[in-house]
Amino acid sequence: MIASYSRRLVVAVLLIGLIATAIAAYTVLKIIRVEVEVKVPPETITVELVVDSPEGSRVFEDVAVLELDRVSKIRFKLLRADSEGRFKISISGKAILSSAGSEEVVTIPCLYTLNTTCYRVQVVIPGYDAPLELPPGRYTVDLELSWKGASGEGRVILEIGIVEES
Numbered sequence: 001m002i003a004s005y006s007r008r009l010v011v012a013v014l015l016i017g018l019i020a021t022a023i024a025a026y027t028v029l030k031i032i033r034v035e036v037e038v039k040v041p042p043e044t045i046t047v048e049l050v051v052d053s054p055e056g057s058r059v060f061e062d063v064a065v066l067e068l069d070r071v072s073k074i075r076f077k078l079l080r081a082d083s084e085g086r087f088k089i090s091i092s093g094k095a096i097l098s099s100a101g102s103e104e105v106v107t108i109p110c111l112y113t114l115n116t117t118c119y120r121v122q123v124v125i126p127g128y129d130a131p132l133e134l135p136p137g138r139y140t141v142d143l144e145l146s147w148k149g150a151s152g153e154g155r156v157i158l159e160i161g162i163v164e165e166s
Contacts, residue, residue: 043162044079045143050155051087057146064141064162066097066134072164073131079161081112085154088115093145095127099137106132112158116149131165 043064066074076095091112097104106127110118126132141162 043141045141045160045162046157047143047145047160048155048157049091049145049147051085051089051147051150052153054150055146055148056150057144060143060145062140063143066139066141066162068134068136068139070136071133072136073133073166074127075131075163075165076106076108076128077161077163078111078158080159082157083114083154085152087150087152087154089113089147089150089156090116090118091145091147091156091158092118092120093143096142096144097134097139098142099139104132104134104139111145111160112156114156 043066045060045063047060047063049058089112090110093108093111095106095108097106104127107125108128109120109125124130143160145158
């Protein structure tokens with residue numbers, strides 16, 4: 001009877017110890033993860049295009065700087081678009097991220113369409129449709145926007161975000 005009680009006591013103590021260890025490990029990992037996690041500063045790029053020709057392009061240099069202190073996954077995303085005037089337009093572009101030893105180009109098809117259609121190849125584009133993984137470093141961002149099939153006159157203001165994905 002005493003041996004059976006002792007075994008139950010030992011099993012209970014072991015289970016309590018195992019549970020306590022699991023809770024402690026979870027808590028420590030959670031704390032470490034929170035302390036290590038560093039967010040990419042959210043960047044918003046605001047650009048204005050004056051539409052007065054059927055086709056064209058415009059380069060916006062050094063529109064943002066990304067300082068990454070760890071491997072990060074980013075994506076370009078249209079946050080907002082405003083237009084003035086009576087026109088139709090389809091805008092596409094590319095973002096060029098330059099660092100000391102490398103350059104990444106993110107193609108951005110059909111970024112904005114007003115009163116017309118835009119056709120694109122249905123492939124997943126890293127940095128636009130899916131996250132683009134970048135190593136730590138300092139990146140300057142240039143943005144090249146192009147349009148076609150425009151008619152009428154007006155202007156478009158685009159807010160493009162550079163967001164971190166997990």
